[in-house]
Amino acid sequence: MSVHGNSLTVRRYLTFATGLVECLCFAGAVFGWASLVFVLKTEGYFSSLCVNTTAVNATQVLDCSGQDEQFSLVFTIASFMNNFLTLPSGFLFDQFGTTVARLFGTFLYTMGTLMVAFSTAALSNLLFPAISLLAAGGILFLMTNMQVGNLFGSRRSTIITLYNGAFDSSSALFLVIKLLHEAGVSLRSSLIFLSSCSVIHLLRTFFLLPRDHIPYPLPDDYTYGITCGKSKSLISANGNSPKTKEEMILNKDVPVKQEKSFRECLMSRLFVWHTVWLSVMQLRHYLFIGTLNPMLQRLTAGEPSLVSQYINAFAITQLCGVFCAPWNGLIIDRLKGKPRAEGESEQEVDLRATVLSLFLTVLQCVLFSVCAATPYLPLQYLTYILQVINRSFLYGGNAAFLSVAFPSCHFGKLYGLVMALSAVFSLLQYPFFALVNGPLGGDPLYVNIGLTLLSLLAFIHPLSVFLHCRSLASQRAINASS
Numbered sequence: 001m002s003v004h005g006n007s008l009t010v011r012r013y014l015t016f017a018t019g020l021v022e023c024l025c026f027a028g029a030v031f032g033w034a035s036l037v038f039v040l041k042t043e044g045y046f047s048s049l050c051v052n053t054t055a056v057n058a059t060q061v062l063d064c065s066g067q068d069e070q071f072s073l074v075f076t077i078a079s080f081m082n083n084f085l086t087l088p089s090g091f092l093f094d095q096f097g098t099t100v101a102r103l104f105g106t107f108l109y110t111m112g113t114l115m116v117a118f119s120t121a122a123l124s125n126l127l128f129p130a131i132s133l134l135a136a137g138g139i140l141f142l143m144t145n146m147q148v149g150n151l152f153g154s155r156r157s158t159i160i161t162l163y164n165g166a167f168d169s170s171s172a173l174f175l176v177i178k179l180l181h182e183a184g185v186s187l188r189s190s191l192i193f194l195s196s197c198s199v200i201h202l203l204r205t206f207f208l209l210p211r212d213h214i215p216y217p218l219p220d221d222y223t224y225g226i227t228c229g230k231s232k233s234l235i236s237a238n239g240n241s242p243k244t245k246e247e248m249i250l251n252k253d254v255p256v257k258q259e260k261s262f263r264e265c266l267m268s269r270l271f272v273w274h275t276v277w278l279s280v281m282q283l284r285h286y287l288f289i290g291t292l293n294p295m296l297q298r299l300t301a302g303e304p305s306l307v308s309q310y311i312n313a314f315a316i317t318q319l320c321g322v323f324c325a326p327w328n329g330l331i332i333d334r335l336k337g338k339p340r341a342e343g344e345s346e347q348e349v350d351l352r353a354t355v356l357s358l359f360l361t362v363l364q365c366v367l368f369s370v371c372a373a374t375p376y377l378p379l380q381y382l383t384y385i386l387q388v389i390n391r392s393f394l395y396g397g398n399a400a401f402l403s404v405a406f407p408s409c410h411f412g413k414l415y416g417l418v419m420a421l422s423a424v425f426s427l428l429q430y431p432f433f434a435l436v437n438g439p440l441g442g443d444p445l446y447v448n449i450g451l452t453l454l455s456l457l458a459f460i461h462p463l464s465v466f467l468h469c470r471s472l473a474s475q476r477a478i479n480a481s482s
Contacts, residue, residue: 008223012151015208016159019145022204023166024322025173026109026197027138027145030082030131032174033075034292035315038308039174039181044121046070068294069433074127075290076430082135083282083423089140090416097212098144102205105140108133110198117191141201142167143415146399150214157336158329160403161396165325168318168391175315265406265414269464274405275418277358277461278398279425281365284451285391287429288372291436299377310380317384325392331357332400350404352469357397358462364390365455373448405465 041047049066093101112133119126142163149159177190210224265271292314293307300306335353368386371379402415432447 008221011208011223011225015151015204016148018204018208019148019163020166020322022141022201023145023163024170026170026194026201027141028167028170029173030075030078030135030138030171031168031289032171032315032318033078033131033289034311035174035178037071037293038311039178039187040071040127041067042181043187045119045124045127047121065294068297070124071293072290072433073430074131076286076427076433077128078131078135079286079290079429080423080427081132082139083419083426085136086139086143086419086423087413087416089136089143090412093140093143094412098147098209099205099211101140102144102201102209105137105144106198106201106205107137108140109137109201110195112137113191113195117188117195138167138170139419144209147214150218153218154333155329157332157400157403158326160399161325161327161329161332161392162322163325164396164399165321165323165392167395168321168325168388171318171321172315175312175318178312178315260407260410262410262413265410266417270405270468271414271418273461273464274398274401275421277362277458278394278418279422280454280458281362281390281394282422283426283428284365284369284455285387285394286426287432287447287451288387290429291433296380299375299380310377313381314384317388320385321388321392324389325396328357328361328393328396329400331360347404348469348472351465354397354401354404355462355466355469357393358401358465359459361390361393361397362455362458362462364393365458366452369448369452369455373445373452375445 046067047064049070050062050064051066052060053063089101089105092104112130112135115126115130115133119130145163146160148163149156152159173194177187180190181187207225214224215222260268293311296307296310300310332350332353335356336350338349338353364386368383368390371383371386398418399415402411402418406414432451436447
């Protein structure tokens with residue numbers, strides 16, 4: 001291998017490694033909300049909403065359900081923004097390329113960390129825009145990093161799911177901040193340091209990522225980064241002309257004559273049921289994370305040290321997301337490697353390979369939901385394990401499915417749209433939380449049972465994909481016999 005080839009290989013692995021660190025340490029921090037809430041409560045955020053009430057035995061107790069509801073609202077809005085803004089972010093990424101998208105994401109993320117750093121108990125409402133900006137910036141980091149899978153060919157699905165797992169594991173960032181806070185480091189100092197880490201994002205943007213997109217399939221001697229000319233990053237060694245933007249999206253190329261229009265993709269059963277599949281399971285996860293703190297308060301009878309112990313355990317399990325997610329990609333990549341049937345296209349093979357992944361994801365969600373609905377404190381350790389595995393499979397499987405089921409030129413828009421639609425559906429978490437705190441008297445049992453039953457609806461999606469693949473196979477058989 002030439003010196004130039006060695007340099008390209010080193011750069012690609014460095015891009016992969018630093019992207020993994022970026023997703024692992026920053027991108028999905030907002031989902032460590034339970035750890036941050038513990039710190040914010042200690043600092044007195046929204047404490048004015050706690051009121052003295054008289055208990056059944058005539059003793060005075062402090063009722064902080066209003067405070068919990070306000071924290072839940074902050075997370076509801078932030079998680080909504082995390083997904084809904086994926087739609088304009090997808091258009092921004094498709095239209096203007098990696099550099100513009102990452103600069104905008106870095107700006108949002110830095111503003112969010114600074115706003116949390118300079119918020120106080122008296123300025124508790126500053127959390128609403130701050131956490132939303134953190135979420136929106138983080139999703140742009142993930143979106144611009146997923147294309148790195150294109151640099152590694154046959155391992156593409158594994159890398160996409162690995163990055164999504166790292167995104168989930170980054171929720172442990174707020175656990176680190178919580179532990180530092182307990183050790184005497186102020187919340188402001190931790191967040192200011194986090195803001196200064198934006199320099200890392202800028203260096204990666206200019207030195208280790210392309211200005212536009214990483215194409216797939218990858219041209220020979222493809223190069224990128226600030227040291228390479230713009231034309232050099234887009235032209236292969238054999239002198240072929242630059243690929244169009246449509247050819248450089250995360251998806252695999254599909255022949256022009258077989259491409260569906262964006263409208264046809266939206267109206268297809270595959271897209272509709274995939275949106276339902278993602279939405280119902282995402283709602284289950286969001287409600288679990290948003291109500292974890294008050295749920296633990298109830299199961300531990302308000303014992304602060306026990307609540308802290310279980311929150312730490314939850315945050316630590318989130319670190320395992322980066323180890324769980326690649327299994328989903330490995331399942332897909334392994335099934336894709338099976339021999340094709342006669343006349344079967346590569347896209348059909350890829351689509352058939354996702355069926356097992358989609359089914360396993362729903363099965364995990366149902367098991368996780370059953371455990372979460374069981375009011376037995378020690379069982380929550382198992383709940384945490386199932387939750388992190390399922391989240392890793394859910395988001396990695398979402399990106400992997402869209403990358404093989406639809407034409408490449410629509411990937412960014414479809415990825416953004418399915419996340420935006422699921423975000424609208426996730427707004428149901430707030431009325432569910434209000435229902436638990438109000439008419440249900442703080443007991444989430446019936447809501448948890450309802451959400452478990454709702455999760456069963458997601459089984460329709462893998463069944464739909466399986467029947468679609470069978471239909472394509474039958475059509476091939478008819479064509480072959482005629």
